[in-house]
Amino acid sequence: SKATVSVLNWPGVATPSGLSLTMMLKTGMVSNSSNAEAADRLQNTVDYMKTEEYMQSREPKVVEKKEHVYMQGPDTGHMGENKEEVDMIDDDDHELAMLRARRMKAMKEKAEKAKHLKTQGHGMYREINEKDFLPEITSTQFVACHFYHTEFKRCDIMNDKLGEISGRVVQIKFVKINAQEAPFFTEKLTVTVLPCIILFKDGVAMGRIQGFDGLSYGENFPTSRLEKKLCKSFGVEMSSDGLDEDAADDWAFA
Numbered sequence: 001s002k003a004t005v006s007v008l009n010w011p012g013v014a015t016p017s018g019l020s021l022t023m024m025l026k027t028g029m030v031s032n033s034s035n036a037e038a039a040d041r042l043q044n045t046v047d048y049m050k051t052e053e054y055m056q057s058r059e060p061k062v063v064e065k066k067e068h069v070y071m072q073g074p075d076t077g078h079m080g081e082n083k084e085e086v087d088m089i090d091d092d093d094h095e096l097a098m099l100r101a102r103r104m105k106a107m108k109e110k111a112e113k114a115k116h117l118k119t120q121g122h123g124m125y126r127e128i129n130e131k132d133f134l135p136e137i138t139s140t141q142f143v144a145c146h147f148y149h150t151e152f153k154r155c156d157i158m159n160d161k162l163g164e165i166s167g168r169v170v171q172i173k174f175v176k177i178n179a180q181e182a183p184f185f186t187e188k189l190t191v192t193v194l195p196c197i198i199l200f201k202d203g204v205a206m207g208r209i210q211g212f213d214g215l216s217y218g219e220n221f222p223t224s225r226l227e228k229k230l231c232k233s234f235g236v237e238m239s240s241d242g243l244d245e246d247a248a249d250d251w252a253f254a
Helices: 021-027 033-048 052-058 077-118 132-136 153-166 183-188 221-235 240-252
Strands: 125-127 143-146 173-177 196-203 203-209
Touching: 125 153, 132 143, 132 183, 132 240, 143 153, 153 173, 153 221, 196 221, 203 221, 221 240
Parallel strands: 125 173, 143 173
Antiparallel strands: 143 196, 196 203
């Protein structure tokens, strides 16, 4: 007689007859021996599920994220975009390096020129006599010569201002000469008002500042105003100190 089936259908469990348990259940072809064999296989499966090997196989796998380094290549859009970004950075670095090199070169040339000009009497405010007048004004490109009188207060004010400017505007040579002790050049250059600053370019008189004309505020004119007027006349740059003072003066007297 047929035995009663007491085992559940376990997928993949083979039977002696080559039929699945489902088919055997439908046809009633389940014997005591096949039932026992299926029970053994089920027990083996349960025992396997208790093993460490099975437990490890059921643990969730951690997928490691790998950092992708995009290299140049024709098949990937990211690669081309990344390369363009790198090229742009390289171009920027190159331009900055070129700009820095040009600035360094300009600063070096400016320092060398200033050093050379100082050998010609620039960078200081000196007094000269009538005998040295021509050699002094013809030995360099830009010269500002102050004709002064020892007893004039305004001449003293101008001397103080020119002394300050001479140390920061090296492109111009600053000298002073006592008008009373240089009658020939005082008359030759028609110096009639003191203080008087004669401006020379390559040894030729090109302009003058008589008294405090064009400086504003009378005897209290800012030093930067005189520096600005001189630099504009000669076409040279103002010093950084002069620019700062000029900006502050414009604000103060606005």
